[in-house]
Amino acid sequence: MNNNDVMSDILLRLPLKDLVGCKCVCKWWNTLISDPIFKLNYSLRNPQYNISGFFLQKFLYLELHSKLLFFPCEGRVDAAPKPSLSFIEDDKGVCIQHSCNGLLICSSFRCGEEDRKYYICKPTTKQYFPLPNLECRTVFGISIAYDPNRSPHYKIVSICDSYLSKNHRQIKIYSPVTGSWKPSGKPFTVPEEDMLFNRGVFWNGSLHWIGMGNLALRFDPETELMLTMPMPPTQRKPGYFGESGGHLLLVEAYGPLTAGFDIMEMKADYSGWFVKYHLNLDQVARQCQAIERANRLSILHIVHNHVEGVDESFIVIHVPGEFVSFKLRDYSFMDLQTNNHVDSGLGLWYSWEGVYPYTNTFFYL
Incomplete structure (x- = not known):
């Protein structure tokens, strides 16, 4: 056993x-801890x-910080991050913009774009790092591309306005290796219909966006190709x-979701x-009065999960005053565990x- 093995065993x-703090002690410890x-x-x-x-x-109206809840789906409930971004020091408040594989992009909350700051953070260790300013008038969306199985490095992709016209967009990419933003390719056009650039989904090595019409886009941060x-x-x-478990999922609403x-x-x-x-919600409603009497519902999260060949995938939905979760295989209900106080009387949707x-x-950042 050499010195590396002995020190690794201690770390x-x-x-x-404490381990995160040890990275700053010396280059040797930093190299050991950073090893995959x-x-x-x-x-x-x-x-x-x-x-x-x-x-x-x-x-919430007039609240400096956004209201956060955290719902564990797998693992230890006591390992869940605190539902607060107060560890980020910003006098304008902070809200989440995007998440990907353990990292969050957050930004200043109550301010104009010219005063907005962006942060990359990890809530379980309360680490955060301010990003360089984005030199643009409008940020339509900002997303993280990070796959720890492919690379130890993340990239951040922003969709900004362009000087060409109001229908043009410019992609800018931030890399922690260079520590700066760079434009990617030429500005591209988007149709009049709204594209949900603020809801990017990372899957299969690319970021994906859908719109309110028939257009959908995907961008590979490595090749820098938009398709x-x-x-x-x-x-x-x-x-x-x-996305969940390596699957890209979509639900389209042709009418009230309460119909299935x-x-x-x-x-x-x-x-x-x-x-x-x-999903036939009539069958679900027979077992849940909250769904039976609901005149509207929204889908919050879908977890694709297989355990020893058995489909254990489930869905979390919100009906007025209540959060409900059930398995997609047989509609059996599940308890939603949380460390948070959920006040159903607030009337939040x-x-x-x-x-x-x-x-x-x-x-670690």
């Missing part, structure tokens, strides 16, 4: 917060840090768009969508556009 026994094999061994040795779930964000992808050929509005809906999945080769699940999936990966 493996430290709590995560060490990260894997630390994760296996410390399952108490394993947690995945989702943040739920709502903006289109097919959408179902019907007029609709998005009822849910997200299809959960569609994108094929790996982008050749089209197929129906993964069809949540939707998938205020949901930010979170998985506590072994990563």
Whole structure:
């Protein structure tokens, strides 16, 4: 056993917060802790840090910070991050803009774009880092592209306005390696219909955006290519768009979701969508009075999960005054665990556009 092995064995026994601090002691310790094999061994040795779930964000009138809840879906409930961004020091308040594999993009809250600051942060360790200013008038969306299985480095992709016209957009990419923003390619045009650039979804190495019409886009941050992808050929509005377990999922609303809906999945080769699940909410309503009496509902989160060959995927929905979760296979209900106080009397209405999936990966800023 050499000196590296001895020191690694010692470092493996430290709590995560102390381990993060050890990176600053010397280059040797920093190299040991940053090694992918060490990260894997630390994760296996410390399952108490394993947690995945989702943040739920709502903006309240005159409140400096957005209201946050966190719902664990897998792992240890006591490992869940605190539903607060108060560790980020910003006198204008802070809100979440995007999430990806354990990292959050946050920004100043109550201010104009010219005063807005952006941060990359990890809530479980309360680390954050301010990003350089984006030299543009309007940021239509900002997203993280990070796959720890492919690279230890993340990239941040912003969709900004362009000097060419109001219908042109310019992509800018931030890399922690260079520590700066750079424009990617030439400005591109978008149609009059609204594109949801503020709801980018990272899947299959690319960021994906859908719109209120038939246009959908995907961008590969490595090749810096922007491509289109097919959408179902019907007029609709998005009822849910997200990724889980390596699957890109979509729900389209053709009418009230209380009548039932299809959960569609994108094929790996982008050749089209197929129906993964069809939900008959009449069957669910027979077991849940909250759904039976609801005149509206929204989808918050879908978790694609298989355990020993058995489909254990489930969905989380919001009906007035209540959060409900059930398995997609047999409609059996599940308890939603949370460390938060959920005040159903506030009358807040949540939707998938205020949901930010979170998985506590072994990563430090």
